[in-house]
Amino acid sequence: GEDVEQSLFLSVREGDSSVINCTYTDSSSTYLYWYKQEPGAGLQLLTYIFSNMDMKQDQRLTVLLNKKDKHLSLRIADTQTGDSAIYFCAESIISSGSARQLTFGSGTQLTVLP
């Protein structure tokens, strides 16, 4: 079965790098995602990586995937107070008709201290 795990909390100083980690169990996952949720809001898709890639960089965001260890990480460079939010890791499997079912972790609350 699928299970996605994340640490619950992370605090960093403004200007430092943040690294949020995630482990997943389903080896058939094809895509892995990072979503951001601010208080009272929906989930915002930050980035995703295909399972045959090791790394993806998008401006301040770097995603690293270790498929052997089923470990995914999100690095945010030069973390700002506006980055304070809950970050969800998710894996996807293909269900009927190519619809992808996402399995989410419980989220990591990132707090950026001034």
Add this chain to the structure above:
Amino acid sequence: NAGVTQTPKFRVLKTGQSMTLLCAQDMNHEYMYWYRQDPGMGLRLIHYSVGEGTTAKGEVPDGYNVSRLKKQNFLLGLESAAPSQTSVYFCASSSQGVEQYFGPGTRLTVT
């Protein structure tokens, strides 16, 4: 282009009452999804649809029904609400199944 919208934003129900949550998307997406989010947990998939007129069960479908009569709308129904259905409900849509875009959520309380 409003993206994914959800109606209502908040609702309080008594046990046994029924209601329908509406999700609308203006991106011409084929796939639509309903999730629930409980405190300290990630989102769990309730039902999803791969196109107009189709629906399928997700991880936690019991107590819910859905309909997709029009491509742009996906309705989630609770026929007899229970306190265990107190949650925040999110709708999402996707064009090819890879990127899912979420609505702002509906906060439902069942007393």
